[in-house]
Amino acid sequence: MKTAKFSRRDALGLGIGAAVFPGVAAAQTARPDVEGGIGGTGIVGLLTDFGSLIVAGNYVRTNDATRYSDGFGALQESDLRLGDSLTVEAAGAPDALVARRVHVTHPLVGAITQVAADRRRITVNGVEVRLDTRLQGLEVGYRVAVSGLWRGAFVQASRLAAARSASDLVAGDVARRGGRTQVGSVTVRGPGTGSVPRGSFASVVGQFDVASGILRARAVTNQRFTGAAGPLARLSVEGYLDPSSSAPGYRVAGLGHSFERNLKLDEFAGSRVLMNGEYNGKFAARGAVVLPEGFSAQRRLLRRISAQSR
Known part of the structure; x- marks a missing residue:
């Protein structure tokens, strides 16, 4: 799996349980370049650090064009707090992401x-x-x-x-x-x-x-992503795997996007996982890192992962 430059080798070096799904990316064609770029990245996860934003192990910069909101309207960046559950739409290469929209997605x-x-x-x-x-x-x-x-x-x-x-x-x-x-x-x-x-x-x-x-x-x-960063080419998602009646038999609880059908996810059933991969209507996750329970432990691990992406 890759979280920007983060790979399974990096995970094992850090003592992190990780697995990759060989050949998954070939199962679908990622979106073509969007307006000369490489497509948007949709990020779902917890805000674990500032200094820009660290969300689901991704280092995401902000600028004057970044918009902030929750389910009741506009927010300011100063309203964000550690532990907020965020939906981020970001543009740029995986190691140079810039947030176009940051939405506090309260369950x-x-x-x-x-x-x-x-x-x-x-x-x-x-x-x-x-x-x-x-x-x-x-x-x-x-x-x-x-x-x-x-x-x-x-x-x-x-x-x-x-x-x-x-x-x-x-x-x-x-x-x-x-x-x-x-x-x-x-x-x-x-x-x-x-x-x-x-x-x-x-x-x-x-x-x-x-x-x-x-x-x-x-x-x-009825939408999580609004197109603020253009059509999505990738997803980076933190969540729990719940059983699903459709292939591959699991979904990320609360996400609202289906997996590519050929993924093998049994070993992650019920786990809190961090997944990254291509997106073209379905999520072709390249792999998964199992995250610990407890916000402090998650924060320590995701901080180490995000350091690999810079």
Whole structure:
């Protein structure tokens, strides 16, 4: 696998578990050059360092043209914090990426309705949120924006922040179960929710009803990447592998993009992984590095990986 200049040999040298998928890139043709460039890179993962941005092991520069946002509108670069879950659209060569759009992709925004006795689990919009450390200073009724990654039906959180809107939000991949539309593991209803394609990514803003367990939508966005850096040629993704009914039998939870069908992913089932590869409607991952649990451990490892890409 390569994260820019990062390879399996580098991974083994660092003591990192890694695997490559030989010949995968040949299974599809990457997008042709876009406006004289090499196509955009879509990055999904946690912000682990500043000094530009380190996201999913990628060193990404910013400039005056970089736009920042979350599910409720525009942000400033100064609003970003370590642990934020980001979607980045970047232009340039893999070792010289410049962000055109940085979006804080909260899986959940809403009120805390339950706090477990061990204070390491809370419930937001009917979804269990698991924390790396014990909850401090927040109780039932507080409104939070959750950063982190979907893992099956729950979210593994990397950061909790005060919600900046009175509206609720869920963002993740779309499923149809028993006539219901779900984003992540939240049932959604309302304008636009019935037309979002199964398996795609959606972000739904509205109000969550605790009694029914339904988020009633006011606005639906059905795209993770907007084309800010041109058509995507590559993806760099951090996430958990969940089982899927379609080949190759797995998906990255919450991503909304399918893998190339010929990948062999069994050894990464249920793991938190970092994957990189070509993209042309499907994700042709070249390989994977298994990431540790716990934000501090992830940060140390991804910092070492990003140093290889410069």
